[in-house]
Amino acid sequence: MLYAILCYHSEDVVGSWTKEEDAAVMAKLAVVQDKLAREGRLGPVARLLPTTAATTLRKDQDPPLVLDGPYAETKEQLLGFYLVEGGSLEDVLDTTRELAAANPGGAYEVRPVGAFFPGALRP
Amino acid sequence: MTDIGWIETAVSAARPKAISALLRYFRDLDIAEEAFQEACLKALNLWPQNGPPRDPCAWLIFVGRNAAIDVVRRRSREAELPEESVLSDLGDAESSLADRLDDAHYRDDILRLLFICCHPDIATTQQIALALRIVSGLTVPQIARAFLVSESAMEQRITRAKSRVAKAGVPFETPGPVERAERLAAVATMIYLVFNEGYSAASGDLARARLCDEAIRLARLLLRLFPAEPEIMGLTAMMLLQHARLAARFDADGAVVLLDDQDRGLWNGAMIAEGLALIDKAMRHRRPGPYLIQAAIAALHARAARPEDTDWPQIDLLYATLEHIQPSPVVTLNRAVAVSKVAGPEAALTMIAPLAEPLGGYFHYFGLRGALLSQLGRVDEARDAYDRAIALARTAAEAAHIRMHLDRLDATPINMPASSG
Structure with missing residues (x-):
């Protein structure tokens, strides 16, 4: 069974870390990740850019509505995610519009990825 | 991080919101600061045994408020009868604090706190010092080091700025759209001043480089409160893109290295990525303002792998x-x-x-x-x-x-x- 582990934390707190504190946390996480990788259990790992860099596409209306900022409601639940390559935000929004046409209702939050490690898991 | 390091981080992360809310209750900067200070002391005592509260910020506001109410009552008794208007909204506040508070709740509070720091009656250097002291929570010695002045001079500067602000009266009514936009513009300027104070610093001066980090933190905070403001995106992006070059801007002897001669491998890739992403977002609004244009200029430098590619x-x-x-x-x-x-x-x-x-x-x-x-x-x-x-x-x-x-x-x-x- 594959599991997704979704990381939540207070952005105020993480954003208050000094470079050294941030690096120290990342180093500790890397120890755990290395172990998982050695066991062949580690898939992609991504650190997302802050929520200030997020854009949200509401697809419960046609045409969908693009809003600045992260998904900020509680009435829907996280059900899946994509990682896609895009030359610009506009490219990726086009992609989400295609997806929205295929599956209306709910929302997509588009968030740039800061750091990405592909991992070595096979389907 | 030390054992109490996590408390310091939580407290400093909560500071702008907590002080803003306390300022709304007590309408007095000194009382708000004292209240926050009291709450922090209690946190240092209680959190190590009890663990962190679910919402540290709400905890600090609640505890700080209770501590300061006593002070206010005492003072009022000494001076005059308690002013009901000062204390009347506390009941409502308590029940609303029971719920988890989101950023929107604090929006005008935080904007107000930032805005009173950029009061036109106080000089820009005082505005910066005041913001760093009150909003960012830097200590007077830290700020004095950043400004290369003595601690007593800085203490005096901040005290004077505070009394000016107090005399001028703090605007407590909820701002209308025009007024809110004006406040936002004034606050953006002040944040940029904080950044520039750090950016123009000599090399290796960590106390001043810290000002750039603080300015970026404040800008991100502002952007979370006002997520659809392209100029705040532009301001944040511009600062990220400029600060990303920090490690390359000076050589080992502290001499300035011009853009053309910088080792671009030393530029901070994560900050550049964030800056570029914000510009992308802001451009969608199709009304570029001064910050966004300057950010776009910085982005063209950031995108050039070599100087000749600019x-x-x-x-x-x-x-x-x-x-x-x-x-x-x-x-x-x-x-x-x-x-x-x-x-x-x-x-x-x-x-x-x-x-x-x-x-x-x-x-x-x-x-x-x-x-x-x-x-x-x-x-x-x-x-x-x-x-x-x-x-x-x-x-x-x-x-x-x-x-x-x-x-x-x-x-x-x-x-x-x-x-x-």
Whole structure:
């Protein structure tokens, strides 16, 4: 069974870390990740850019509505995610519009990825 | 992090929101600060045993508020009867604190706190000091170090700024849309001032580089509160893109390294990525303001893998737009750099000629003039310009940089023919 582990934390707190504190946390996480990788259990790992860099596409209306900022409601639940390559935000929004046409209702939050490690898991 | 490190981080992360909320209750900056201080002491006592509360910020507001109510009551008894208007909204506040608070709840509170720091009656250096002390929670010694003044001088500066603000009266009514936009603009300027204070610092000066980090933190905070403001996106992006170059801007001896000579491998990739993403978002609004345009200029530098890959014609165009919407001699001076790359030093020299008077006391004017004249082989005039620049340098690093150019001039044969005219 594959599991997704979704990381939540207070952005105020993480954003208050000094470079050294941030690096120290990342180093500790890397120890755990290395172990998982050695066991062949580690898939992609991504650190997302802050929520200030997020854009949200509401697809419960046609045409969908693009809003600045992260998904900020509680009435829907996280059900899946994509990682896609895009030359610009506009490219990726086009992609989400295609997806929205295929599956209306709910929302997509588009968030740039800061750091990405592909991992070595096979389907 | 030490054992209580996590408490310090949580407290400092909660500070802008908590002080803002306490200021709304007590309408007095000193009481709000004292209340927060009290709450922090209690946190240091209680959190290590009990663990962190579910919402540290709400906890600090609640505990701080209770601590300060006693103080307010005592003071009121000494002076006059309790003012019901001051305390009347506390009941409501308590019940709303029971719910988890989201950022929108704090929006006008935090904006107000930031806004009173940029009161027009207080000088810009005082605005910055006040914001760093009250909003960011930097200590007086930390701020004094950043401004290169004594602690007592800084203490005095902050005290004076506070009493000015108190006298002027804090605006507590909920702002209307126009007023909110005005406050936002004033706060954005103040945040940029904080950034510039750090950015113009000499190398390796961590106390001042910290100001850049603080400015970015405040801008991100503001952007979370006002997520659809393209100029706040632009401001944040511009600061991220400029600060991303920090490690490359000075050499091992602390001397300035110009953009063209920087090791681009030292640029901070994550900050650049975030800056570019914010510009992408802001551009969708199709009404570029001064911050966004400056961010776009910084982005063109950030996107160039090598200096010769820089899209100077586009930078010239962006500066022309900036000149149009926000004309200033400094903008024209910056544009002249792009013009010198696109059309040559002679054209740039012609462009900056009218700036001699408005920028007669500006280091960078003479620095650029010297560089352009030296490119044209007009060595004596270049030397004069560089001499003026050194006289106007604000830091040793600036002066040392110009001296290096002077040395190069002296190594140049005197009869070098003028390059392309």
